Amino acid sequence: MPANVVLHPLTAAHQDFVWTALYHAIYVAPGDPPLPPEIVHLPDIAPYAADFGRAGDLGVIATAGDQPIGAAWARRMHGYGYVDDDTPELSIALLPGWRGAGIGSLLLERLLGELSGDAAQVSLSVVWENPARRLYERLGFVTVALEGGSATMVKRLR
Numbered sequence: 001m002p003a004n005v006v007l008h009p010l011t012a013a014h015q016d017f018v019w020t021a022l023y024h025a026i027y028v029a030p031g032d033p034p035l036p037p038e039i040v041h042l043p044d045i046a047p048y049a050a051d052f053g054r055a056g057d058l059g060v061i062a063t064a065g066d067q068p069i070g071a072a073w074a075r076r077m078h079g080y081g082y083v084d085d086d087t088p089e090l091s092i093a094l095l096p097g098w099r100g101a102g103i104g105s106l107l108l109e110r111l112l113g114e115l116s117g118d119a120a121q122v123s124l125s126v127v128w129e130n131p132a133r134r135l136y137e138r139l140g141f142v143t144v145a146l147e148g149g150s151a152t153m154v155k156r157l158r
């Protein structure tokens with residue numbers, strides 16, 4: 001990981017960056033145009049970020065020189081990766097330019113460690129061709145459903 005990158009708890013004080021990270025978490029296929037920024041406010045997408053810091057929300061933010069560069073967080077919600085009411089859904093993104101340097105792995109490992117005190121398992125939804133799927137598989141996520149080109153993945157925490 002780059003030497004100046006530091007991990008901290010993600011809190012309600014980071015709400016603006018949670019929206020930014022959510023925008024960057026949405027998969028865009030190679031060659032496709034960028035998504036409009038307002039996409040994060042669509043009814044199916046906004047619940048991933050809205051009012052971050054509610055009871056049960058857990059997250060980690062990475063900063064470089066005090067600037068946020070990425071975040072991973074999880075909350076109980078009925079999203080694309082819904083499994084059951086007890087299973088938080090995980091989201092993660094780094095800003096472009098910070099990817100592929102090990103920061104996402106560290107964010108995930110930190111978050112999974114914190115989640116293990118709170119939940120028996122964690123889930124997520126990933127577009128099948130998103131290279132992020134390999135990272136999830138390395139960390140022990142398994143595909144439990146495949147629909148519409150997206151996989152629902154689950155990792156047991158205890």
Ligand SMILES: CC(C)(COP(=O)(O)OP(=O)(O)OC[C@H]1O[C@@H](n2cnc3c(N)ncnc32)[C@H](O)[C@@H]1OP(=O)(O)O)[C@@H](O)C(=O)NCCC(=O)NCCS
Binds near residue numbers: 100
């Ligand atoms: C997914 C992501 C958080 C991983 O963090 P990272 O710091 O890039 O990952 P690391 O360097 O720790 O690990 C490398 C792995 O990350 C994934 N990865 C690397 N670059 C990626 C990219 N541009 N997009 C998606 N995944 C990527 C791959 O699984 C890679 O494993 P591989 O080398 O076997 O292909 C980051 O790449 C990212 O923000 N991608 C775009 C947003 C996204 O796809 N979020 C997940 C939505 S489900």
